Amino acid sequence: MPLLFLNEKSWGTACDPARAERAMADFVDAVRAAAAAGGSGTALVSEVDVKALEIAEGYPVNKWIGASPRNRVLWQRLRGLQGRSPVRSVFPAEDAADHLEYRHDGEVILGLGAAHFMDGIAVSLPVARQWQADRVPLERSELVEDDDGTLEMRHDTVDVRHLSAEPHLDGHLDWIRETRRQGVTTGSRIWDDQADLYPHLTFLPRVEGQLRGLNPHWVVPVRRVLEGLEEAVAAWDPATMAEPEWRTKVTPEGETRKRVCRFTDLDGETRTFDLHARFTPGAGRIHLRLVPKERTIRLAHIGGKIRPDL
Template sequence: MPLLFLNEKSWGAACDPARAERAMADFVAVVRAAAAEGGSSTALVSEVDVKSLDIAEGYPVNKWIAASPRNRALWRRLRALQGRSPVRSVFSADDAADHLEYRHDGEVVLGLGAAHFMDGIAVSLAVARQWQADRVTLERSELVEDDDRLEMRQDAVDVRHLSAEPHLDRYRDWLRAGRSEGVTTGSRIWDSRSDLYPHLTFLQRVEGQLRSLDPQWVVPVRRALERLEEAVAAWDPATMAEPEWRTKVTPEGETRKRVCRFTDVNGETHTFDLHARFTPGAGRIHFRLVREERTIRLAHIGSKIRPEV
């Protein structure tokens, strides 16, 4: 189900009514166009009901609706789209994003951050210049567990973004694919693995881990696997010792390698100590390089492997 997340920071800015009218017309047009590409299940997700917002400073949505028959028609078109609120109502678990904070220009942003976390698209009113783009860069703070200690990690991330119909050109294929694929469970990741990740191979033991995957981990795992797939697809074992990883990948220390030994597809036992991370919690994807096949073999997707006691 494609999700369009309302950027609450783009509403209520100071501008003249004519500019607010144009921005609202563009907003309705691009949201409706995105829904046409994404299908009937496309939802507009907002922290509060759109009708309670101010389009511009001192210009509430209710006043805009009453201003003209054209505006009333635009509002009916917008209301025909499925709406969800608050933002957390679409998260896969109540605490799904408690380990994350997203900011834009130093301000916390709920809709933009949720669009990135849930692998959706943010939608804005194009009143300010900063929202007149098809991508927006955010500062992300993430609480991660690394080597049995919690640390806050900061980085910059880009989120898909729409505020006018020309922005949609970049995402039409993505919206159409989302309508047909709907990879929203660990079981779908497993069943679609050969199509989604042709350069990755999986031990059979991973099937059970994916089919029982915590719902809040589906999007983070899918993203981590996508980055591993991209890295391995560009890997030339003849000239590179290992792929140029597009996510953090490290080996286990010597004392922990013994917990990373699994029976490979040929019946031999190997150490799968290379691992990528995902959150919330101490999520790990363990694998080993298989240079002769130009692939990586995945042996574990789930919580950090703990030694048996």
């Protein structure tokens, strides 16, 4: 759920309207792709409302919106993403970055600097060549206090994550996924974000209650096992492999226990989910079955070891 920080220096530069149109279309596609990868909570952060900006000199966003029905659709898609302004509104405290200054090519640059400070991603309108990259170097000046209490300004160079076109997102996807996983601290979040976090896994409805009531000690272990299952199924080709190359230990139940692993599937049929992965502390189990036609595995149980009814 990263924050996307608008690079104000990439707007209002000189270019012809046709180039501005292409740049705006690429920008909308890139932002929407980042938001899709980032999931709920992803926001576009800018110092002023995007509608108040100029795409190019003399070509404000309002004029672009009215230029064609396609532009209106693109604008609606962009506005579908949560927007926040000004930039300081997302800082942990309004003055949190007052000891820092970021420059690019000698100019103070707010959006890119905020993206680095807040560990987010900067997004630019791809008009100038300098913004057509997945990382942008910045000069950082930081006011620091020495051991003796004196203040001095230190200077270094840092790279900020950046995108201005959809292909730039490829270099940031692993980081985005890890950021989202680290943000999952409850079983309810696992359930609510399952489609985004684990697109190759499907869950029976009965699992919702198990996840929402998940012991806090089990949240991280369960999350890690699900991540391993997701990675395995994402690389699985059912046409050439009977089952995925598991990234976590997955074994079948013995014949005498298969009867306790039968559950009502999504289509109403009762099936055996005897394959299971383990997690600790305790005897944690995730029961599943392979669904090769859908290139997925279906999960029927997340919790303690299933005990037979007495």
